[in-house]
Amino acid sequence: MQHCTPEQLALAALRETLPANEDAHLASCGSCRAEVTALRRAPELLAVPHLAAPVDDVPPPPQVWQAIAAATGVTATPADHSPVRAAPATPAADPGGTVVPFRSRRRPVLLTAAAVVAGAVVGAGAVTAVQSTGEDGDSVTSVALDLLPEASGTADVVVRGDGSRVLQVDLDAPALEDAYYEVWVIDRSVQGMLPLGVVTPGTQTVELPDGLDLSEYPLVDVSVEPLDGDPTHSGVSVARGDLDA
Amino acid sequence: MSGALALREPIMGSVQAVGHVPGTRSVVDPDDAEIGRRFAAGEEQALAWAYEQWAGQVHGMAVRAFGPGPDAEDVTQQVFVAAWTGRARYRPDDSPLPAWLVGICRHKIADAWAKRDKQRREAEAAMTEAQARPGGPVTAGVDAAATDRVLLLDELDHLGQPQRGIIELAFFEDLTHAQIAERTGLPLGTIKSHIRRTLERLRTRLEVDGAALHA
Numbered sequence A: 001m002q003h004c005t006p007e008q009l010a011l012a013a014l015r016e017t018l019p020a021n022e023d024a025h026l027a028s029c030g031s032c033r034a035e036v037t038a039l040r041r042a043p044e045l046l047a048v049p050h051l052a053a054p055v056d057d058v059p060p061p062p063q064v065w066q067a068i069a070a071a072t073g074v075t076a077t078p079a080d081h082s083p084v085r086a087a088p089a090t091p092a093a094d095p096g097g098t099v100v101p102f103r104s105r106r107r108p109v110l111l112t113a114a115a116v117v118a119g120a121v122v123g124a125g126a127v128t129a130v131q132s133t134g135e136d137g138d139s140v141t142s143v144a145l146d147l148l149p150e151a152s153g154t155a156d157v158v159v160r161g162d163g164s165r166v167l168q169v170d171l172d173a174p175a176l177e178d179a180y181y182e183v184w185v186i187d188r189s190v191q192g193m194l195p196l197g198v199v200t201p202g203t204q205t206v207e208l209p210d211g212l213d214l215s216e217y218p219l220v221d222v223s224v225e226p227l228d229g230d231p232t233h234s235g236v237s238v239a240r241g242d243l244d245a
Numbered sequence B: 001m002s003g004a005l006a007l008r009e010p011i012m013g014s015v016q017a018v019g020h021v022p023g024t025r026s027v028v029d030p031d032d033a034e035i036g037r038r039f040a041a042g043e044e045q046a047l048a049w050a051y052e053q054w055a056g057q058v059h060g061m062a063v064r065a066f067g068p069g070p071d072a073e074d075v076t077q078q079v080f081v082a083a084w085t086g087r088a089r090y091r092p093d094d095s096p097l098p099a100w101l102v103g104i105c106r107h108k109i110a111d112a113w114a115k116r117d118k119q120r121r122e123a124e125a126a127m128t129e130a131q132a133r134p135g136g137p138v139t140a141g142v143d144a145a146a147t148d149r150v151l152l153l154d155e156l157d158h159l160g161q162p163q164r165g166i167i168e169l170a171f172f173e174d175l176t177h178a179q180i181a182e183r184t185g186l187p188l189g190t191i192k193s194h195i196r197r198t199l200e201r202l203r204t205r206l207e208v209d210g211a212a213l214h215a
Helices: A006-013 A020-028 A030-046 A062-072 A108-121 B002-014 B032-040 B044-066 B070-085 B097-126 B146-157 B163-172 B177-184 B188-214
Strands: A129-133 A139-146 A152-159 A165-172 A179-186 A193-199 A202-208 A219-226 A237-242
Touching (some): A006 A020, A006 A030, B097 B146, B146 B163, B163 B177
Antiparallel strands (some): A139 A237, A219 A237
16 A cells, blocks of 8 residues: 655644545554654644743733843833833733643633633644444544643543443543542533543543533543632643544 | 745734733834844844833743743743844844744743753652652643753754744644645645655654753
8 A cells, every 4th residue: 555645644743634545544554653653743742832822911020121121231111111110010910811730720711712722732633533442332432632741641432332421531640639630521612611520540431411412512621620619610721632633 | 035925924913912001102113023123133122112012922921831920020031131132143034023032932931841850850869769749740841851842942943934934833823734825825735845844854853862862
């Protein structure tokens, strides 16, 4: 069989979708897959949320300009930082809209932007979903969870013999103190989200409610939730995958 | 060369400007390109203008990486100081000033991660097994790959246009090659071959220098 072109392998390394015939070849060809794996290391290291294009402006406090002026000897001043009004510190702006690991809780409304940030980086690209058949004949949709370097895993939708479904979550992430991991399914607009339960590093299953349409909530998300009695999403996600990808 | 020209404007368009409070802007109101040219020429006022315009973006990235506080402020400060002292390397015709500042910011974030990773490993080495706390707090990017990130960002600096703009759109804006072609106006085939060559170049850099570092 003819090998994939180098261009196609590079696109596969960026987790772009290949034409069906190339994709089929890639699935069966060890040397093409090895090439993709080798090319993938750079995008995996750099295409992370924290290095993505800037999304939210946060005005730095006045002392930042003062330090720059001191280090460079520049006497010109930015209009917003004239020395006369340097004293009253600008209230620290809410960083908002960002996925920052293990930080304090944000307002839930900000999760929208947060997820869009992550989606833009991880997006349809950085996850793989396969349709396959489970060992005992159950149908399985599997998705790799991947968002931050220190957490990863997979989520498998397993359909039992009686038609009920569970999400099998295999989470590889550090143990937490005074916080726990929760798994969610989230819709594409990142407005609707359903908490499915507490998960821990390792393998476990959580029930999927009957009637839940996973095509409406295709994003599987693992968040860090502080033990603060607030049932909403903390806005701090460590792993995410797209069931439709 | 038309390729580089075609790429420049869309990249600029992708970088958001800082919103201004009306009336706080300087009397002289140069456009972004003018700020870039004057910055490169070493006009001190241009550093103040650049800060006015883009400190929010840079600090937003730093805060995203480190949370609000001294660490993020250090990064923002380092970005502007490094940009000013390294202004001789800035080519206004190659990229807009905000894109260049964002690139420096990525370096500073990756440097800070690498430094923390080194400290973490030294601290771990100094600790006895009993004192080590596996599963303690972690910070994104502080891992064994931190030095490889620094290497890769350095390699990106050595790319010319339009290669650099193309791979940045793929890495940092998560665009597909078709979307990059649309955004830049360059042919699909050109985008694909640049992506391939750049990924191969990055792999080589990792294999050569990354291996040496880890040895």
